[in-house]
Amino acid sequence: MAASSPIFELLERNQDIFDNKDVVIVGDILDPMVLSLIKQSKSAVLVCDNYVVCKSMAAMIGQSLDNSIKTIVEYKHVKLVFAPIEDALKEINHIDSLVVLLSKSKQQTLKLINSLKDKYTADTSIYTAGANDGGGKSADSILKVIGLTRKVDLARKCTLFKCTVENSFNTYTAPKDICVSPLGISIKLKQDVAVFSQGKLDNGTAMLIESLKGITPQGKALDLGCGCGVVGITLSKLGFKDVTSSDISAAALTLTKENAKLNECNDIQVVASDMLSSLGNFDVIAVNPPFHVGITTTTAPTVNMIITSKDHLNEGGVMYLVANAHLHYEKYLEETFSKVEIVKKSTTFIVYKATR
Known part of the structure; x- marks a missing residue:
């Protein structure tokens, strides 16, 4: 607006x-x-x-x-x-x-x-x-x-x-908790209608998590644009001891904090951020970036994040990014990183792995 x-x-x-x-x-x-x-x-x-x-x-x-x-x-x-x-x-x-x-x-x-x-x-x-x-x-x-x-x-x-206001009313029912099992890890998730994807683990995030299979849990990990917190919780369950979950949304941050506690991942740090600005450096960044602001579609925040992401990765660090295939982020990734791989692909989504 x-x-x-x-x-x-x-x-x-x-x-x-x-x-x-x-x-x-x-x-x-x-x-x-x-x-x-x-x-x-x-x-x-x-x-x-x-x-x-x-x-x-x-x-x-x-x-x-x-x-x-x-x-x-x-x-x-x-x-x-x-x-x-x-x-x-x-x-x-x-x-x-x-x-x-x-x-x-x-x-x-x-x-x-x-x-x-x-x-x-x-x-x-x-x-x-x-x-x-x-x-x-x-x-x-x-x-x-x-x-x-x-x-x-x-x-x-x-x-x-x-x-x-004239009448008493009750026209809202809160969504129920869900249980998901990414990589065979059982995770219970509270839901919020203000946070992306209710009732299930969305396909893009599921592919992103599948791409983390076999990752060595060393160093600092970031769940960027954390939403309900499932990626950060998965990173913690995989053995990462230093996990940060960040988002621009107060509802998402609150939900992530609640879900981390629900799944006994109390060491996850939850902070507000505008993409990577004000955040430090990491060894692993996992991100399923949004491309809507309100009802408007835009890729500009994600493109800017990709361009600056190299400065937030330690030497040898990697970024896993899932996106709709039609958005074609590979151009910006290849201009920023010396090594870019497609680790998973469907007709709808692509998971990129970019290494510094």
Whole structure:
């Protein structure tokens, strides 16, 4: 959501949502300029899942954000919370306006709205803002069970709905734990609708883990873009004593920490990061990089990560990277590393092994 984006413009021209109100903003906060909307709010809590965006917003109000999970930054009437919604609840008191910036996941939207329901009063209004092809056009179907819902604004293929809280409701069911056995290792995993791939181990990650078979567990290992934490847990179970799991998402980091504890891998270090920036050097990096930001497809973060990855590998270190075959990352890998192998391949995915 850039400052000139349709969603931002939609919210900006409906400033009455924010002015002199107790405001809570949740969902896909993808641009720090969202701060400009709450200058005249009575109070504002922004629950941000994206570490980079939250760090940028903190800097805009003269504050800093470290790389730990569940971090809170306060300045005047504004509170920034880098944490999953469950851990942000205690930071929220009264809500006049709840603004949900929609992701492509309907279940994630349902989770956010349901998680906050104990904070609603008869004065609470819930707003959803999103691109029509990202759930914005149909968000009224989520809101109508809660109370009177109307379309507030519509522009440039984006929609803003308002709902007045009138009814009690329970429209979200948390996903069940799953059990997986990569490389014959039994792993139990808690699930979260805010974290990629629920209900099963996705095929790309499964191929990535299969590629680690026979690896010598020496040195430092990194599970980059850890998601639910299964790759880092596998590395720990394979014998690595120094494992770091990192992600940009507060929900993913929290889930990874919970799953590491569940599987008795308590020595895994879990830290927030923007890809490799601010991380040290490793002997093994395993990564299944995302190529979506919100509803937009982009390979730029992964390409940049590949270009800088050599500087984060010790001499003789290796990076295992799984990606959709159509993304063609081999060009960037071969330009960066002297040795690049394809260790696994299907019609959909390729696992590359790049050696420094």
